Amino acid sequence: MRGNNKGATRRRVLVTGVSAGALALAGCIGGNGDDDDDGGIIDPDEYDYERDEPDDEDAAMDSTMVYTQELERDDDFDPVVSNDAYSMQVAELLYDSLFEFDYEYELQPKVAVDFPDVERDDTRFIYEIHDGIEFHNGDELTADDVAHSFLAPVEEETPNATSYDMIEDIEVIDDTQLQVDLEYPYGPWEMFNQGVNIVPEDARTDDVDAFNTDPIGSGPFVWSDYQMGEYVELERNDDYWDDPLPYLAEIRFEDNVDDSSRVGEILAGDTDAIGDVPNADWDEIDGEDDINAHVAESPSVAYIFFNCNDGAGTANADVRRGIAHAFSATDYVETYLNNAAAPVVTPTSPITNELWDFPLDEWEDAYPDYDPDLAQELLDENAPDDWNPTFMAPDDERATLAERVAQRLDEIGYDMEVQTMAFDQMLDQTIYSEGDPDDYELYISGWTGGPDPDQYLYSNFHESQEEINQGHHYEGSDDFHDNIIEARETGDQAEREELYTDVIGEIIEEVPALPIFTEHNSMATGEHIKDMHVHPQMQYNPHVVSGDGNVWVDDD
Amino acid sequence: MGLLRYTLYRFVQAIPVLFGITIITFALANLAPGDPVQIMLQGQEVDEDLIQTMEERYGLDEPVHERYISYMTGVLQGDLGQSFHYNQPVSDLIMSRLGPTLLLVLSAYAFAIVTSIPLGILAAKRRNEPADHVSRIVALLGVSTPSFWIGIMLIIIFAVQLGWFPSTGLVYPWWSPEAYGYTGWPGPLEQLPVVGAMFSQYTLGGWPEHVFQIVRHLLLPMIALGTLQMATLMRIERTQMIESLQGEYVKLARAYGVSERTILRKHAFRTAQLPIITIIGLNLSTALGGAVLVEYVFNINGMGRLFIDAIHNLDYQLIMGVTLIFGTIFIIGVIITDISYAYVDPRVTYGGDD
Numbered sequence A: 001m002r003g004n005n006k007g008a009t010r011r012r013v014l015v016t017g018v019s020a021g022a023l024a025l026a027g028c029i030g031g032n033g034d035d036d037d038d039g040g041i042i043d044p045d046e047y048d049y050e051r052d053e054p055d056d057e058d059a060a061m062d063s064t065m066v067y068t069q070e071l072e073r074d075d076d077f078d079p080v081v082s083n084d085a086y087s088m089q090v091a092e093l094l095y096d097s098l099f100e101f102d103y104e105y106e107l108q109p110k111v112a113v114d115f116p117d118v119e120r121d122d123t124r125f126i127y128e129i130h131d132g133i134e135f136h137n138g139d140e141l142t143a144d145d146v147a148h149s150f151l152a153p154v155e156e157e158t159p160n161a162t163s164y165d166m167i168e169d170i171e172v173i174d175d176t177q178l179q180v181d182l183e184y185p186y187g188p189w190e191m192f193n194q195g196v197n198i199v200p201e202d203a204r205t206d207d208v209d210a211f212n213t214d215p216i217g218s219g220p221f222v223w224s225d226y227q228m229g230e231y232v233e234l235e236r237n238d239d240y241w242d243d244p245l246p247y248l249a250e251i252r253f254e255d256n257v258d259d260s261s262r263v264g265e266i267l268a269g270d271t272d273a274i275g276d277v278p279n280a281d282w283d284e285i286d287g288e289d290d291i292n293a294h295v296a297e298s299p300s301v302a303y304i305f306f307n308c309n310d311g312a313g314t315a316n317a318d319v320r321r322g323i324a325h326a327f328s329a330t331d332y333v334e335t336y337l338n339n340a341a342a343p344v345v346t347p348t349s350p351i352t353n354e355l356w357d358f359p360l361d362e363w364e365d366a367y368p369d370y371d372p373d374l375a376q377e378l379l380d381e382n383a384p385d386d387w388n389p390t391f392m393a394p395d396d397e398r399a400t401l402a403e404r405v406a407q408r409l410d411e412i413g414y415d416m417e418v419q420t421m422a423f424d425q426m427l428d429q430t431i432y433s434e435g436d437p438d439d440y441e442l443y444i445s446g447w448t449g450g451p452d453p454d455q456y457l458y459s460n461f462h463e464s465q466e467e468i469n470q471g472h473h474y475e476g477s478d479d480f481h482d483n484i485i486e487a488r489e490t491g492d493q494a495e496r497e498e499l500y501t502d503v504i505g506e507i508i509e510e511v512p513a514l515p516i517f518t519e520h521n522s523m524a525t526g527e528h529i530k531d532m533h534v535h536p537q538m539q540y541n542p543h544v545v546s547g548d549g550n551v552w553v554d555d556d
Numbered sequence B: 001m002g003l004l005r006y007t008l009y010r011f012v013q014a015i016p017v018l019f020g021i022t023i024i025t026f027a028l029a030n031l032a033p034g035d036p037v038q039i040m041l042q043g044q045e046v047d048e049d050l051i052q053t054m055e056e057r058y059g060l061d062e063p064v065h066e067r068y069i070s071y072m073t074g075v076l077q078g079d080l081g082q083s084f085h086y087n088q089p090v091s092d093l094i095m096s097r098l099g100p101t102l103l104l105v106l107s108a109y110a111f112a113i114v115t116s117i118p119l120g121i122l123a124a125k126r127r128n129e130p131a132d133h134v135s136r137i138v139a140l141l142g143v144s145t146p147s148f149w150i151g152i153m154l155i156i157i158f159a160v161q162l163g164w165f166p167s168t169g170l171v172y173p174w175w176s177p178e179a180y181g182y183t184g185w186p187g188p189l190e191q192l193p194v195v196g197a198m199f200s201q202y203t204l205g206g207w208p209e210h211v212f213q214i215v216r217h218l219l220l221p222m223i224a225l226g227t228l229q230m231a232t233l234m235r236i237e238r239t240q241m242i243e244s245l246q247g248e249y250v251k252l253a254r255a256y257g258v259s260e261r262t263i264l265r266k267h268a269f270r271t272a273q274l275p276i277i278t279i280i281g282l283n284l285s286t287a288l289g290g291a292v293l294v295e296y297v298f299n300i301n302g303m304g305r306l307f308i309d310a311i312h313n314l315d316y317q318l319i320m321g322v323t324l325i326f327g328t329i330f331i332i333g334v335i336i337t338d339i340s341y342a343y344v345d346p347r348v349t350y351g352g353d354d
Helices: A008-015 A018-028 A085-094 A145-156 A201-206 A210-211 A261-266 A279-289 A317-326 A329-336 A359-368 A372-382 A399-411 A423-429 A454-462 A478-487 A493-510 B003-031 B035-039 B046-058 B064-076 B088-125 B130-145 B147-161 B206-245 B248-255 B260-272 B274-282 B283-295 B303-312 B316-344
Strands: A062-069 A099-101 A107-109 A115-121 A125-129 A167-175 A177-182 A221-227 A232-238 A247-255 A273-275 A291-296 A300-306 A341-343 A390-394 A418-419 A444-450 A513-519 A521-526
Touching: A008 A513, A008 B303, A062 A261, A085 A221, A085 A232, A085 A247, A085 A418, A099 B035, A145 A167, A145 A177, A145 A201, A167 A493, A201 A210, A221 A247, A261 B147, A279 A291, A300 A317, A317 A372, A317 A521, A329 A341, A329 A399, A329 A513, A359 A493, A372 A399, A372 A513, A390 A399, A390 A423, A399 A418, A399 A444, A399 B316, A418 A423, A418 A493, A423 A444, A444 A454, A454 A493, A478 A493, B003 B064, B003 B316, B035 B046, B064 B316, B088 B206, B088 B260, B088 B274, B088 B283, B088 B303, B088 B316, B130 B206, B147 B206, B147 B283, B206 B260, B206 B274, B206 B283, B248 B260, B260 B274, B274 B283, B274 B316, B283 B303, B303 B316
Parallel strands: A062 A247, A062 A273, A390 A418, A390 A444
Antiparallel strands: A099 A107, A115 A125, A125 A177, A167 A177, A221 A232, A232 A247, A273 A521, A291 A521, A300 A444, A300 A513, A341 A513
């Protein structure tokens, strides 16, 4: 059954003529820069489908589904090692986690009975886990396995080590209780890091390499068949310990990295569902009677970063403000990403902001609006003589943003050179460089964070991450970097909120980076796929079984 | 020189060529901007220690020339190294991806040869008649249309609009039917174009169904990749056949009253094939290049996609491995072409005295 609002508003928008095409034309001839007019930009709430229960549960239990992912998996199914979102989409169905994200992006107990007891100034967390949970091989899931899942990334120096290197010690109290001690209070711990996937210590350490190609968890699905680089098949775990039991008897993961080819697959009925509907194909997919389009907010933000090193015109905050006022991010999103993204005003994603009591109205007012006169005034007064900045962008849809900014600057009499290149090459010349102003003064990059502001602010703005995760070299006010660390190393959420309010406020005011848009998670499913809901945490998709949805196939 | 000695001689000649390929590829890959460890850790919160640990783990902290020497030492021992990105032996990755690419390329060649030679002969026989004009237009379109665009058009028409063929993927002959059984194809005969509805009550199952699905999945990518080869070969076949049919020995055969059919088959056809063999051998590189794009459009996990991914991830070992294999395939193709000459043209020898 379709959601009440499914597509209706979108189609009304098209009928009234405020279509993406019309806006594209407006954008090309200059746009009006009216940020209040967000016509044509998709609203994920309109694609919030209602629950859909089968009439015949026995028939539903025979459901099978093929899901086509939008990028190739690295085929790292061991969560201790994997930092590949597409492998983790498979792994999330195999493993249970200590806590799991709900649709509001808040952690809820899963293997843990409840939230932990917190002691020792927010550095000691005492967990109790459910008794009697079994891994797929019949071994019981105990506190030892939870401890191993926390410690293994650090001990084995995997790419996930930084998520748990603040752990000082773990004491296993008994089979169902453990005590985790941190070296210092770590702010994001409660909102993010304690949601660890639990692996079976004995089975995994027996042969780590073999475990990756025959992984064992305690989750709702068990490993069934696998061909490297081709497909993964999972079967329902009929002995699953938690409710609900999945309706899907089998799920098969394939991938198709070519956008048009992937869309062709769902249109031809060669797959049951695809991840990531390209912006340009959204209307066609949404208009098909036998296909459902899905979209949900995600914790991603795309930014324009400004080089703040001495010698760069953009080292001057007024020059940065001038550039920010020279174009409209809303117009850009309406023109190029109206079905895939939404404009943002903060360096943290909207979904993150909803979890915190931030002064969003104040920040929205402070965000530089489209004002070419003010832009020209600021640049005329502050830009260096013969200023000719370089804007580096990856050679994907983000290049159009760089071109848009250059076009707007040209309209007010300033030349900007846009250089587009492969994304990795761009990172090498910006983020991993020393930030020579002759090389670049602006670049664009995206970041997927999480529910905690630290997941954006530390990597993208703290000075320790220069030449590792950032290439803007922003010095900031006296407290700027200290506040980021202080907020990171305290467990007092009210204090953290206050510190982050200052940090984000300064970023919006001083513009070392200009947040532009957040890109949504999207999916398309055949009409026969029922009760599918897109989760904000990308690794959870396809989210086929939870308390809020249980996917089944209607063959009638 | 005998055939065996000649073949061995050509393979020995190929060794310095392959050696040169490794030097050039290794240098280009390492000169490319980017850092494989940073690419691997993208999106992660990273510290310097972790970067250093990973560089040491993959030997990236050593100078380039030392890495090359240790890489070549491994190659000479049959070890193509470990992929950074996939964390798998390069040889395993190549073995898993080589089959689909060879299946695609060889089937495209088969399609090209089977269609181009009869059409080329027909065009030569019907020179300056409507059939010849049609073949010329077909050849012009085939040569000037990119294979990926042909692929997209085939998908739109025959998969999305008509639903006769699958839009993506291959079914591999070397996999058991059970590997595909999960998708639960409805009675496959029902999927036959046009007449499928008449067979809705029949199912194949097992190996017959497997063979049916292999052909059904292969048809569109095969045509997409083979069209360029077909067009090229057809025009060359036509030209060569016209030249052969005007030869003195053909005129003599006609004077002796040899039938036109025999002249065509025994006298003209065979001598016209030498340039065809040359083009087939030399076009192997074009076919492998085209396969990269066709694999993307049809979502086929072959060597082309593997190579693109290796470049994106600066996976040095994988770039080297795929380049070596492509180079070897091309060299083998050229050698086979040279050897084939003798079968077609008795005037060709392998040099030296036997």
